[in-house]
Amino acid sequence: MATRVQSPPGRPSMRHGSSRYRHSRSSLYVAHTPSLEPITTPDEDEDADESTVSSTPDSPPTSPSPGHGQESSSSSTDESSPPYKIAAAPLTDGVGLFATRAISKGTIVLCEAPMFTQPSPPTRTNSTVMAALSQCTRDEQRQYFNLANAHKSKGSGAPGTQPVLPALGIFETNALPCGKTRSGRRAGVFLTAARLNHSCRPNLARSWDETSQQMAFRALRDVAEGEELCLNYVDVIGTRAQRTEELQSAYGFECVCEACALGFEELAESDRRRAAIRRLFEEVAVCGNEPTLGLRKVRSFVIDWLRRCSRGSYVQVKLALQLLKEEELVHYEASFCFDGFQFCILVSDFVNAKAWIRKAWEASCNTSGPDSPASRAFKMYWANPRAHELAGVLPRATLHGPD
Numbered sequence: 001m002a003t004r005v006q007s008p009p010g011r012p013s014m015r016h017g018s019s020r021y022r023h024s025r026s027s028l029y030v031a032h033t034p035s036l037e038p039i040t041t042p043d044e045d046e047d048a049d050e051s052t053v054s055s056t057p058d059s060p061p062t063s064p065s066p067g068h069g070q071e072s073s074s075s076s077t078d079e080s081s082p083p084y085k086i087a088a089a090p091l092t093d094g095v096g097l098f099a100t101r102a103i104s105k106g107t108i109v110l111c112e113a114p115m116f117t118q119p120s121p122p123t124r125t126n127s128t129v130m131a132a133l134s135q136c137t138r139d140e141q142r143q144y145f146n147l148a149n150a151h152k153s154k155g156s157g158a159p160g161t162q163p164v165l166p167a168l169g170i171f172e173t174n175a176l177p178c179g180k181t182r183s184g185r186r187a188g189v190f191l192t193a194a195r196l197n198h199s200c201r202p203n204l205a206r207s208w209d210e211t212s213q214q215m216a217f218r219a220l221r222d223v224a225e226g227e228e229l230c231l232n233y234v235d236v237i238g239t240r241a242q243r244t245e246e247l248q249s250a251y252g253f254e255c256v257c258e259a260c261a262l263g264f265e266e267l268a269e270s271d272r273r274r275a276a277i278r279r280l281f282e283e284v285a286v287c288g289n290e291p292t293l294g295l296r297k298v299r300s301f302v303i304d305w306l307r308r309c310s311r312g313s314y315v316q317v318k319l320a321l322q323l324l325k326e327e328e329l330v331h332y333e334a335s336f337c338f339d340g341f342q343f344c345i346l347v348s349d350f351v352n353a354k355a356w357i358r359k360a361w362e363a364s365c366n367t368s369g370p371d372s373p374a375s376r377a378f379k380m381y382w383a384n385p386r387a388h389e390l391a392g393v394l395p396r397a398t399l400h401g402p403d
């Protein structure tokens with residue numbers, strides 16, 4: 001069974017020197033599409049006055065608005081206690097984390113250092129996990145061996161395959177990706193966060209902080225007291241059938257989350273929306289790892305898109321944002337907004353570019369904090385959109401902003 005670790009991870013990273021923003025859990029490069037209907041043709045709109053967008057300040061604030069990345073606080077009598085508790089999650093046949101008080105969007109719910117980390121397979125084996133465990137305290141070892149093990153039933157191993165021994169099985173079930181070193185990517189087990197169940201409508205996002213070597217878990221939306229706190233282990237844009245297949249093959253369980261438990265008609269609606277979001281992602285996934293190739297692809301994509309615009313059959317980023325809101329999948333917002341920014345940048349529409357990048361920055365602060373590489377890059381582009389390598393590579397045009 002595949003590890004819980006996503007490749008590469010869970011929260012966004014910005015590829016400096018290129019133009020792509022990679023969404024966290026997704027393997028998709030989301031250079032999508034312009035929702036951006038041109039309202040003037042090239043050359044009609046000479047140097048637009050950036051100050052005309054009143055909702056977009058000329059420059060980003062020095063610090064994000066309240067809420068972003070704040071440690072949890074509430075009206076609870078004991079604010080120093082964690083805003084969560086571990087309790088039985090009967091549907092998952094185990095435990096989960098539950099909010100002990102109301103938590104507002106963007107709040108850091110939990111910040112945790114890994115008990116230990118490991119390299120990626122094949123370097124990671126049962127022996128390397130056992131060696132790391134031998135450096136931990138007895139209490140930590142006891143807690144570790146109490147964690148879920150999705151590989152338990154495979155103990156004897158299928159003919160011709162190696163059995164998954166307990167220490168490794170537990171690691172593969174619970175580990176989260178935490179950064180990259182010179183020798184490659186690493187994953188770690190976090191004793192508290194290992195109790196977070198999966199939801200296809202998650203209310204937590206995780207982001208690894210290289211400086212503190214800790215994982216932060218932030219509320220993606222306002223969470224009510226008593227609500228279960230959940231991450232998404234896999235990409236959740238896709239129909240229930242697609243998600244079920246992925247969770248089964250990667251983690252071996254049938255998802256019991258609220259999105260998967262919807263009744264027939266609601267599920268059909270949800271499936272329709274998620275399929276549309278995925279289509280939007282894929283239709284405009286134009287860029288690979290190689291910046292020059294990416295640039296070429298972006299260019300031909302935009303030219304094609306401009307052509308399609310004139311026939312009125314373009315896809316709208318705004319539509320994607322609306323669908324994400326309806327499905328409560330706001331952690332994908334920053335990717336779409338960054339694409340909106342990039343398409344404006346291509347045609348030197350700096351007014352609308354600023355509006356898009358501001359929205360991308362706000363969304364990114366909520367999911368991964370103001371100090372994440374993506375948030376920093378967005379803020380930098382907000383201050384100076386012309387610094388983007390795609391700036392002005394196509395004839396000038398005026399597109400639309402997000403609002």
Ligand SMILES: C[S@@+](CC[C@H](N)C(=O)[O-])C[C@H]1O[C@@H](n2cnc3c(N)ncnc32)[C@H](O)[C@@H]1O
Pocket residue numbers: 089091092093094095096147148149150173174194195196197198199251253254255256257
């Ligand atoms: C990382 S652990 C999460 C905490 C776990 N429930 C426990 O008791 O320790 C992952 C395991 O929890 C269960 N699980 C997590 N999310 C689930 C979901 N949405 N539906 C069903 N089971 C789930 C699966 O058995 C999975 O292998």
